[in-house]
Amino acid sequence: MALRRDAQRNLERLTAAAVEVFHERGLDAPLEEIARRAGVSPGTLYNRFAGRDALIDAVMPGLIAARLEAARTEALACADAWEGFVGYVVRMCELQASDPALDDAMSRRFPDAAELTALCDAQLDFVREIVARAHAAGALRADFTVEDLPLLMWSTSMVVRATAGVAPQVWRRALALLLDGLRPAAAHPLPVPPLTEPQLHEAMTSLALRSR
Amino acid sequence: MALRRDAQRNLERLTAAAVEVFHERGLDAPLEEIARRAGVSPGTLYNRFAGRDALIDAVMPGLIAARLEAARTEALACADAWEGFVGYVVRMCELQASDPALDDAMSRRFPDAAELTALCDAQLDFVREIVARAHAAGALRADFTVEDLPLLMWSTSMVVRATAGVAPQVWRRALALLLDGLRPAAAHPLPVPPLTEPQLHEAMTSLALRSR
DNA sequence: AAATAAGTTGAGGTATGCGTCAAGTTAGGG
């Protein structure tokens, strides 16, 4: 059954406030702040959303779906396979750098945010194509796998966090150094195998970052 | 004047407990846990140490001084300048990966931990030599600077944190990819200039990591 | 204009962690 009109309005205020606050403070922002900003009591928030993950799932997919798709199609549209790959990675890192909420949404998994999780998992599959195309063109070192991509994202995530207040573009330098290591000509044997897909998933899920 | 004997004993217990707890939980571990583990009340801890930084400063330099020096001398002793450089970086990252406390101590600055800060600043100067030697030998891309090294450390820090529970060696892979980008042959123009030294210092100081 | 279902409130309980201080305990010199 439909929500009562006032409830509907509060729900909209809540999601709007969540977008704001997540943008400012990341996905670990206090829920009470979101309620406050929505002009609503904490009880109302919990009344409407089971918990943080439900709120995240109500808000984040709408913020990232279009951008993820844009990054993908842009990459595949690019004539040069290497340029496409690099363009994709850079675009993703730009998203990370532009918004702590996006960074969290892309670096971690929130088990009870089903839509968001589905979106990200799907993205990983699409990216497989981009990587495959680069491999086929001999533009990307052969021992690089899709599961290595999150390593780049994590790296950038930290560089951004450390330097955002001081030199907000420096992550591009760190990423460029890294990308230079991904060309076939740069390749030297790697010391350990890549993450398996389940390992990757577990790593993202257990990444509660700001605590231990 | 000397401490009373019981106070001396408590102080030793406190530093020992701090070493343990910092090792397990990083330098943000609750001080109360340290007091508890030392078999002492929180009051006693605060009685002996002005705050977290003082305790860190009492404990960490002893844990890292020797290892930092070993890494340096080992690097300079290495006949091949590139091997020396890589060996140094890998050794440092091994320290990071082996202990959250070392990771914190090397990735951040604790303004009121004077000894620790001095130690790390000195290290950066020594490392300048290693980088210079690699540059002189044409073994390291010319546009790489000492201030770029912390970018590597931050990158590794995050990869370690994400994967420690799942594939504790995978950081070596991420680092290897990165190092492959540091060879002169791999170099392509970098999009932004390196951090300046003051920027670097500020970035480390403001990196309160686990919060925002 | 009731009646009622739907929704909101906000104080309060839980938990973590910092830092303090009045009261109590103890080491160790005289």
Next chain:
DNA sequence: CCCTAACTTGACGCATACCTCAACTTATTT
């Protein structure tokens, strides 16, 4: 052995943040 300065204690106040629920308010239906 006893006195006093040195030291320890642990409960307390503060702050943050989670989540709940009994009492209240409001929209909607008839």
